[in-house]
Structures are given as C-alpha cells and as structure tokens.
Amino acid sequence: MAQPGTVDRILDTAEVLFAQKGFAETSLRAITSKAGVNLAAVNYHFGSKEALIQAVFERFLSPFSEALNAKLAEMEASGTPDTPENLLALISRLALGTHPEDPRRAAIFFRLSGQAYSQPVGHLREYLHKQYGAVFSRLQEHMQRALPDMPPRELFWRVQFGLGAAIFTLSGMESLKEISRSDFNMEATEADITGRLLPFLIGGITAPMP
Amino acid sequence: MAQPGTVDRILDTAEVLFAQKGFAETSLRAITSKAGVNLAAVNYHFGSKEALIQAVFERFLSPFSEALNAKLAEMEASGTPDTPENLLALISRLALGTHPEDPRRAAIFFRLSGQAYSQPVGHLREYLHKQYGAVFSRLQEHMQRALPDMPPRELFWRVQFGLGAAIFTLSGMESLKEISRSDFNMEATEADITGRLLPFLIGGITAPMP
DNA sequence: CCGCGTTCAAAACATACGTTTCAAACATAC
C-alpha cells in the first residue's frame, strides 16, 4: 500500500468525478490524469474499474454505517425514546457530518448515493444491499418501535418514499439550487434544505393510513 | 418518414433498453440489432444518439404534458377545488394511464424519468426543464392555491421532495418489489405502491411548518 | 553492495463505440 500516495489520490479524484458525471461517463484516463498518477495505477491497485467504484463506495459508506450503528446503540443504551423526529434528525446529522473535514463531501455523498440507486441492474445495487442491508434493517426496527401502530409493510414503503425524497433531492441539489435562485431569488444551502426536508419526511411517514 | 417502420421500431426498442440499462450503457448497435434495423438508421433518421434520446423523451412526455394541461384546464373550468388530494390523484392517474395500450409503459416512464433526473450535467435535464417547465409551473400554481398559507419557497421544496419520493421509488420499483417479496412475503403492484404513496405525499406536503 | 519485492511509467493492445460513406434497393411521379 502506498503511504499518503497513489491509492488515496485515485480515490479522492474518482469520487469527485463519479459524483459529477457518473460512472460510465468517467474514464480511467480522466481520473488518473487529474490525479496525477499513471493510467495503469488503477488496474494495478484496484484490479478493475468496477473494483475502483466499489472501493469508492466502501470508503464512503463504512464510516457512515459504523457511525449510525454506534449512534443507534447509544440511543438504546441511554434509553432515548424512538421517535421519528429523533431517528431522522440522527440520520440527518450523520449524513451531513460523517466527514467533518470537508463539508463538500456531504454533497458528494448524496450524489454518489443517487448515482448508485438509479444505476441499472449493475452489481453495485446488490453490493450495497448486501453490504449495508443490516444497518438499514436496524433503522427500520427502530422506526417500527417509534410507530408501533403502523403495519410493517406500510412502514417499509414509507421509509422507501422518504429515502427517495432525500437522496433524490439532495443528489440534484446543484440544479435545484439554481432553479430556486432564478425563480425565487433565494440562496439555498444544504442545511437550509435538510431543515425543510425533515418536517416533510415526518409528515409523510406519520401520515394517517388510507 | 417510414410508415409502420424503422423509426418507430427504433424508438420502441430504445426506450426499453434505455430504461433497463441507462443511456451511456446502451449502444446503438444493441438498439439496432434488437430492433432489426441497420446500424446507420439511427444516425440517418435522428442525426445522433443524443437526438435519439431526446426523441424517446418527447414521445413519452408530450402526451403526458398535454393530458396534464388539459386536465388542469378542465379543473379550472368546472370549478373543482384545488386540493392536494385532487391534484396528486390527478397526476397519479395520468402517470399510470397516459399510455393505456400497454401498462408496462408506465414502469418504463418512471425508469426513464429517474434516469433523466439522476443524469449528470447533460443536455437532457435542461432540455426537460425548458420543454416541460411550463406545465410544472402551472401545477405548482394550483398547489399554491390549494395551500394558500404556505410560503411559495417552502412549497417549492416540498413539491421537489414529493417528486423525488415518487420518481425515485417508482423508478426502482423492480428491485423494491423483490425486497418486499423476500422480507414480507408480499406481492406489491404498481397500483398498490402508488396507493400507499399518495397519503405519504399529502402528509409530507401539508406537514406543519417548522 | 546486492537481491528482491513493490511501485511506477510508457507504450501497446484489443475492443467497442458513434459516425460516415457509398452503392444498392425502393417508392413515387412523370
């Protein structure tokens, strides 16, 4: 492994370009030339482009997943009550703050998630489900405890809807900011949008059953 | 123009493949060979691959956009009150029923929308905004009339959140159906999911202000 | 200082892509 070197420079550059332009549209040459490393370095260190993509996601999601697990355990230990407000605020804080050294990485995080989710059949989606399905299930259980009267199947779909609203909106934040700027003369920040998002999610998830 | 021929066979095949695997991942050779037409036919009839993509969207969105416009005009004329319920039910019915000849096309419609939205910078997103921004604005005005006490900027974001929830969920419906099948032994249908989606959207959009 | 495993650099490779070319087939009007 290289010290503060090639591997990390590739990952740093790749995550930015993947988030900006997508996986298929980002060539290894674009990554390596911008990262200032040799083209062959990707295949040498990672094996293939697809392995690079997975490595980018692992570096992103592992800290998030671990932090979420830790915070949930903390909640359980301290007896903090399970409420939609608590759970969603927790996730929101985590998503925005998992990488405090660079706030821009939150935006990259969202865009990568959107790319992964809207990706076709690809190995990526099942890799994510296999790798991080456990923490998602745990979250779902907490949400179920917060809303004991809601049928699990209904809750499952509502969480999916909420996930969609969040990822989709935050992933397209750049464009939406521009629209909101031209239509409302309003500058919108990440924190501003997530602040508006939370009441929406709570309202949707706790909406009365049909 | 070809009669019941080449052009439509290309569009029919392209929309399926684009929805399944994305734009960049679908080659013209894959389209033309599956459609049973010559490779050069795409460039001959459409000019380029990008023009093909736009043509696919135009064939999808124009009927939808026109139908929505017509229904909104109908509402205005008949004095039907603007309520979130009415408006969202209207859109839902339209999205599921714009192409009644083939219900599978609703799924394709959602997947294409998801692809377009999560697409990078590409010309597609601004093309869609330029082409269909008007009908979206009109819808937004109706929603504003339904919720006169909500600040327009707040409403803008809430509509975006709802759009995200809808497109994102419906676009990933195939995978989500499978998860719901394995986790809940539950068969989910399009109508089932949209039936659950509407209360969520209404709850989110009408949630109390923070 | 030497030997060896690791990393890097430059070039080449094979392939897939979008696009273009050009002649043949076709349809239509005169």
Next chain:
DNA sequence: GTATGTTTGAAACGTATGTTTTGAACGCGG
C-alpha cells in the same frame, strides 16, 4: 419505363475506452 428523391445495407473510419505488458526506479533487509 425512366428518372428522382428517399431509405436501407454492408463496410469502413476514427477515436476512446479498459486492460495488459514490459522495464525502469525505488525501498529495504541481508
């Protein structure tokens, strides 16, 4: 029936991609 404009077919073009190869450079323990 011939001429004209349109559509199709097969092949080629140029380019960009992911990957592989081959040595050189480097770091380090003996």
